[in-house]
Amino acid sequence: MECKVIFIDVDGTLVDYENNLPASAKEAIVKARRNGHRVYICTGRSKAEVYDEIWNIGLDGMIGANGGYIEDHGKTILDLKLSYEECKHIVDWLKSRNLEFYLESKNGLFASENFEERGRSAIQEYSRRKGKDHIEKISVRDVFPDMIFGACLYREDVSKISFVLNSYQDHLDSVKEFKDLKCSTWGGKGEIALFGDVGVKDVTKAYAIEKLLKHIGARKEDTIAFGDAKVDIPMLEYCQLGVAMASGGEEIKAMADMVTDGVDEDGLYNAFVQLHLI
Template identity: 65%
Template sequence: MGNKVIFIDVDGTLVNYENVLPDSAVEAIRMARNNGHKVYICTGRSEAEVYQNIWDIGLDGMIGGNGTYIKSGDEVVFHQVISKEESKHIVDWLHAKGLEFYLESNSGLYASEHFEEVGLQTIQEYTNRKGRDGSQVTVRTIFPEMIFGADLYRDDLNKVSFILKSYNDYLEAVKEFPNLKVGTWGGAGETALFGDVGVKSIDKGKAVDMLLEHIGASIEDTFAFGDAKIDIPMFEKCAVGVAVASGGDEIKAMADYVTDAVDDDGIYNAFKHFGLI
């Protein structure tokens, strides 16, 4: 087998919804890289939310912010942030609506004034929906390096996530920010728990294209691993799409292969199945 380029989503794919990284996934990635393959995480997280235990696996780089940030080795290939004016507009609008939020940048995750207490129930519900026991998780266990009490007017934002009081909050955000990409996560439609606002006209698939061009690799040599709808552009772009069994129905329906759940050695077993290790 020739050298491949492997893109792995983080939440729900590389780690479970309690942020646990299986030893088998670490072993698989290290073995694959020893075999000459390149491995990048491809995630909605900003670099500040990629904690040291993930970098310690050994990676070739990352796509972050759902495509707004690309790093290969120590080189930043691409980075597009929300403008300072747009960022202020988002913060002011969320404050006026009484919605708690956190700002996502490579320098840190910055929480709104009452995000920790308001977000507790939401984070627990999100964990429950993913088939895990959310009763013991807290905002600080899910976001261990979140920054509280900082200035919320920033010029380095990749995206902003906010807690939905109702689905109508998302619909109003779509109208309020026509020049930005507004989405939801933590459920589909009326069951969504969070809204998010980010850079328009960029996604994981487009970022894969840019990274491959930078490193001189071919689409024919790519694998994508994911668990959710946000990973679909990555699956559409890459030669082989692998969904974890613990993922959503939409991503599993379009996958070329469905591996075991995160906690059942899904990454390791898929790498073995495809001869990457």
């Protein structure tokens, strides 16, 4: 078969929501690249959140920050960032509302003073909704092992800022406050969302995939995307073939061309076999 360009979301697709990487997923990627296919992760994570376990699989590169960052074989192709003034505005606004948050940068994750305590319950609930057991043992440092506390939060290297919602109204108010930026939610649909985020406007995973394809001289017709959440829908819509994980949300499964098994059920490997990538 012709060589494909494969885009894989990370959380809930490549790894589970406790950062466990199935051996079968690693094997699938290694075999696919050996067969001549290109494999990129396409994630909301910043580069700083892509830990060695993932890089050591062997990847052609990554799309991060939900489309704001592109890297191909170690070369940065796109790195969109909030300005220092925008970052300061967001940080000050969040502090004024007593909302805990963290800054996402390729240089690290920088947390607000009480994020470790306040974020723990939100992360545990996020894991519970994904069907995980023993959620009471999950901590912020389990999910974000390299998170930095106590650093200056006024920065010029920030791609986006995530914050714990006290209520859905916090998100609605962020939309009004930051009209020139992109305000989203994650960790649940609509009013049950657990987190809000603020980043660069008009950026999506699909936008970044289009730019990367132009850079490497590849065709849209040869693309396959894997995802599990609403934020992945533009990516699945853009690519020639969109695959949803059975452990994902109903919205993405309804629009996908194919649904594979869950991330903990060798879903990635099984789909690679079914699609004759390996």
